[in-house]
Structure formats: C-alpha cells, structure tokens
Amino acid sequence: MSAAPSRSESVADRIRDEILNGTYKPGERLPAERNMAGRLGVNRGSVREALVKLEQLGLVEIRRGGGSTVRHLHDASVEIIRHLLFVGGAPNHALVAQLLDAEEMVTAGAARLAVERASDPELASARGLVSRLGDPRTREADLPRVISEIVDLITDASGNLVLRLFRNTVRPVLDEALGPPRPLGRGGRRVLAQRVRAIDAALARRDAGATEEAVRSLLRDRRARLKTGPDSRPARSAPRKNPDPRRMRRASPKELPWPATRFLRPSRPAPTA
Amino acid sequence: MSAAPSRSESVADRIRDEILNGTYKPGERLPAERNMAGRLGVNRGSVREALVKLEQLGLVEIRRGGGSTVRHLHDASVEIIRHLLFVGGAPNHALVAQLLDAEEMVTAGAARLAVERASDPELASARGLVSRLGDPRTREADLPRVISEIVDLITDASGNLVLRLFRNTVRPVLDEALGPPRPLGRGGRRVLAQRVRAIDAALARRDAGATEEAVRSLLRDRRARLKTGPDSRPARSAPRKNPDPRRMRRASPKELPWPATRFLRPSRPAPTA
C-alpha cells in the first residue's frame, strides 16, 4: 500500500523512536553522524538527512563542530504530535484528550469568526453539511468523518490561516486516534439531532455566540464517546469552588504517561525581578 | 551576531522565497535538483538538504523519480508562519491579526484548564507575574514581554502539551511582529491595572470562567494597541445581525494580501452525498 519508506526516512524514524523511548535523553549528545552511519549500516548522507528532518521537528539540535543534541519535547514543533500518538504502542489517551481540548477551543473560536465573516454560500454549505449529522440515513460509521469535515469547514470559513494550518496537524492525528466510533446509544442519536438543530438554528440567525456554544457541545459529546479509560471518569478528589458547572465535563488534563514523561519539565519559574 | 547561515540554509531560504513570491506556483514542478545546484552554484547535496527542509515545512513535496512540486500554502505546516511574517518586506498585518485571534482563543481555553488543574504554587506564581503588569514600577517597554510570559505560564499551567507546542510556534513570531509597544495613553495604564485586578481576583477565587474572560480582555487590549493600519478600522459595509456586540472588536480576518494570496483556495466543497 504505502510507498516503501526511503532509507533516510527509516533512519529518522529509528532515531526518533530512540529519543522518544528514552535511549537518548534531552540535553544529551547524539552519537556522531559517522558512528550512527556505521552502526546502522547506511551512508553518512542518509543519517544526515534523517537528522535534518528531526531538527525540523524540533527534536534535535545540530551544531556545526559540536555534535547533535536532543531537545526537550516541550520545545519541539507541533508536528511532533504526529509521532507521539503511538509511542507506547497503543494510542496515548492523555494525548488524545489534550488534542480534543485544543480542537474544541480552536474550533469554537473559529466558528465565531466564521459566522461573523463567512459568505452566505459558505454558511449554506455549512448548514447542509451539519444537517447530514441529524439525517437518520447517514450511517453511524460516517459520523466521525462528517464531524471532521464540519470542523474543517468551520476552520476554513473563519478565514484564519493560522487556525487552518494548526488543523492540518491536528486532524490526521485525531482521525487516526479516534477510529471507528462506538455505537451511539438509543439516546445518543437523539442528542446528536438536538446538537444539529442548535447549530443550524444558530447559523441561520448568524448568532456567533450561540454557534460557538453549539459547536462546543457537539465536540464535547464526541469526547465523551472516547473509549472509557482512566481519563473518562474525572477523579477529582477535592472538588473545588467552580461556579460554572457546565464546563466540568472535560477530561482531566494530566501529564502524558509513558516514557516521554521525563521530558515534561515543571512550568518555567516566574522571573525573580 | 547570529551565526552565519549554512549553505543549505541559504538555499532553502532562497527557494522558499521564490515559492512565496510566486516564482514557483502551487502544483508546479520545481526545477530538478541538478539544475538548481548548477544555477545556484552549489553542490546537489546542499540543494537536497534544502528541499528536505522545505518538505518538512510542507511547502514542497518530493517524489522519487518525479520531480519536486510546490504545495498549497493551505496544506503547509504551522511552522510556515515563521517564514510568512516578512514575506512582503514589512510584517504582514493580516497575519499578525490572525495570530492574535488564535492566541486569544488558545490562551483563554488554556486559562480555563489551568485554573481547574494548576497547583497552588503555580497559581501563586501566576498571580505574582500578573501583578507586575499593574505595578507602576514596571517599565512600559517590558510590558509586552511580561504579557508574553504570562501567556506562557498559562499555557504551561494548563498541562496541555498540544497547546504548549502550538505556542512554541506562535510566540516568537508575535514577539517579533509586535515589537516595542506604542506608549500607553493616560488611560491605558489605568485600564491595564484594571485588567490585572480582574485576573488576580479570578485566580484567587479559582473561577475558571472569570479567569478566561479576564485573560481575553487583557489580550484584546493588546491587539487594540496594534499599529493603526487598514485592518484596525473594521470596514464592515453591511452590518449584520449580531446579538453579541462585545466581540465586535476583532480585526476583520480577511485573506492575506501579498503574493501568497494565490495560494488561498476556496473552502473545500461539501461532500455531495
């Protein structure tokens, strides 16, 4: 199916894995290009190309004369999330939850911008797409894809290139991570139809605030349908004062588990003066 | 000052510029590596390395046997915004406005998450940093940096790696684009102090919703202080029904001007069935 990966690609993948699983730790120096080439049995040029790719990913820093060093995951490029999903083997739930959080923020904001600036045809197109979610004829297996396309549409309609580029990175990872949806319960389909009506009505009125909230609700449901895991039952030991209980549903965003945890440094300290 | 750029870096910059200014258009084939090497007077390997970097940026696609082709800006990596800022010569105002929009969305969301999960020390550190904004002893020239650090702190405290990585890309571009602030008017400092009190109060109560709104207000002011340009006077010809006038201040997110406009394709059409 997929084209055979080039040699430099394989090498890049291998070094990337060794970094992510802790073989090479942040701040450490990587073996010299010549050594790696010898060890992997490939030409030095291939190793070079691999390192250049990893440098663009923000995973390593190459310094002429000095060796290459591993950088902290915190300082990498967003693109790194493409490579983070399956680091432990199975999709990392914490990362997926964080992606969904980010997607919700950005999409809600984009929806607001979109309603404020989108042309009537764009809006009509969006309404048509949204209505498919409520249509009983749409197969359940297609729902995730349709939702994904709605988010795309909203993002594009916002006219914000930055959001679009961000989505370019987020979408494929989420699509792969979420996979086929769990079957909607008896009530699930009804709730979905309800969300659809809310979005449609908000769009019809060009009501930015309402659209934002409606889109948020839709995406929240999506997250709730995530495979039940340690994250889905918010284990808040000491409930805190929170005057807005509507927003309590989000998965608790704890730090990523697996090997990469070691990259997570404490928040940068506040300046002393 | 800055280290002399490597040869492959120069080549990458040059090809990137030629793509962004329209010399090579999306979908077109780039000259063969051997030709480019000859034309630029460098070794083919250097051209190769440059192309690999541009491929990681999502600007070109390299296919073994077939040439390299230019990709649409819409499909590039977020990292491309680092290179987009100065394409026309001066900082692109539309892009900066879009960056500020994106930053506001993400930071507001991160603030919510942060309040819900941050430890008390983290919160205290945040409050300390925020209070510096209101302190009359803080020089005006330092205010942008302090705000930038507050956003960093909020982002980190949210515990969301995706948001952190996104910020890694956004922050340097915004810091460079905004540059030294325009002097605050007589009322400006007072308004700032007011924002600071709002954030501090919200943090003290661990009120997620209030914190989110307060942070939003702070960032909005920042955008308002952007250099007056064609963007800052929202030229909305036909005012539309919008029941939430509080949010009307955002710069109208029109398409990017300059040569790159040609990359902006219409929103992807809704599926037909």
Next chain:
DNA sequence: GGTCCATATTGGTCCGACCAATTTTCCGAA
C-alpha cells in the same frame, strides 16, 4: 588552579558514480 594552544572530533560541503522510480518519447498494432 587557570590559561592557552595543538590536536582530535564533528558537522558542512563537494565530487562523481550508480540505482530505482517516474516521466517522456516514439514506434508499431488496431
């Protein structure tokens, strides 16, 4: 112990060659 310099290490670039995937050219069959 600290400074400074010769040397080793290491990334950056170049040359020339060959392989493999793709594209283009062109000729013969329908």
Next chain:
DNA sequence: TTCGGAAAATTGGTCGGACCAATATGGACC
C-alpha cells in the same frame, strides 16, 4: 489516426571518499 506499450531520458535516493571549518578535548605552561 489513435492507442498501447516498450525503450530512453529524466529525476530523486544512496553511496563512498575527500576536504574544510567550527567546536571540543587534552596537555603544556605559567
């Protein structure tokens, strides 16, 4: 003429070896 397919040209991928320049290392010297 048109279409299909084989041959040739084009083009990216990898290799090996060589030299330069920036950095790191270690030891002599003060």
